[in-house]
Amino acid sequence: MIINFNQMNHDWPQRRIGKQHDVCRAVGLHRYTNLQIADATAGLARDAFIFAKLGANVTMIERHTAIAAAIQQALEACEDIDLKSRLQFYHHDSREFLKHSDEYDVIYLDPMFPSDNRTALAKKDLQRLQAIVGHDSDSDELLDLAKHKARKRVVVKRHKYTPYLDAQTPSLSINGSSMRYDIYLMQAS
Numbered sequence: 677m678i679i680n681f682n683q684m685n686h687d688w689p690q691r692r693i694g695k696q697h698d699v700c701r702a703v704g705l706h707r708y709t710n711l712q713i714a715d716a717t718a719g720l721a722r723d724a725f726i727f728a729k730l731g732a733n734v735t736m737i738e739r740h741t742a743i744a745a746a747i748q749q750a751l752e753a754c755e756d757i758d759l760k761s762r763l764q765f766y767h768h769d770s771r772e773f774l775k776h777s778d779e780y781d782v783i784y785l786d787p788m789f790p791s792d793n794r795t796a797l798a799k800k801d802l803q804r805l806q807a808i809v810g811h812d813s814d815s816d817e818l819l820d821l822a823k824h825k826a827r828k829r830v831v832v833k834r835h836k837y838t839p840y841l842d843a844q845t846p847s848l849s850i851n852g853s854s855m856r857y858d859i860y861l862m863q864a865s
């Protein structure tokens with residue numbers, strides 16, 4: 677199974693990921709408790725897992741049928757009741773889902789960019805994911821939809837050198853060694 681929450685749980689202590697980690701600061705886990713996060717490009721659910729482990733309630737949305745089935749299976753097999761209770765999943769295209777959804781504190785977007793070779797993420801599973809889903813060339817549309825449904829912020833994960841999603845300049849960015857988190861703030865926070 678390419679997604680396994682029990683394995684992720686097992687590996688969690690060695691990963692030493694805390695609320696000051698780039699992706700966690702980007703979504704605001706260092707500032708807010710009980711965040712409601714929509715991960716609109718769930719993929720292998722790695723980021724969703726981190727958010728849920730650190731206390732957020734996460735709604736994962738994934739449109740690709742095979743990946744959606746893998747997420748669903750992983751959720752069913754998840755033995756950690758607390759973790760499981762923090763993860764919800766919908767097999768949908770987020771462009772439709774967000775039109776009809778409730779609001780979330782944070783909407784998180786990590787689409788596969790066309791020239792995204794994921795050098796830093798050149799792990800086998802992510803390469804397999806890219807081989808399965810290809811490129812998310814329609815993801816520009818997601819940003820405005822997300823901005824309408826986010827109470828606090830929209831966060832877009834990009835490779836360090838890829839342009840802003842939909843050419844929209846963020847309120848701020850967090851630059852990691854290979855990835856960048858573009859943050860679109862909805863309110864003073």
Ligand SMILES: C[S@@+](CC[C@H](N)C(=O)[O-])C[C@H]1O[C@@H](n2cnc3c(N)ncnc32)[C@H](O)[C@@H]1O
Pocket residue numbers: 716717718719720721722723724737738739740743768769770771786787788805809812815818
């Ligand atoms: C780079 S991967 C995300 C990886 C994920 N952040 C993780 O931690 O594993 C992008 C995923 O978003 C999905 N995706 C892209 N656009 C989408 C959309 N409009 N609705 C739902 N899923 C989408 C793709 O099918 C793919 O599985």
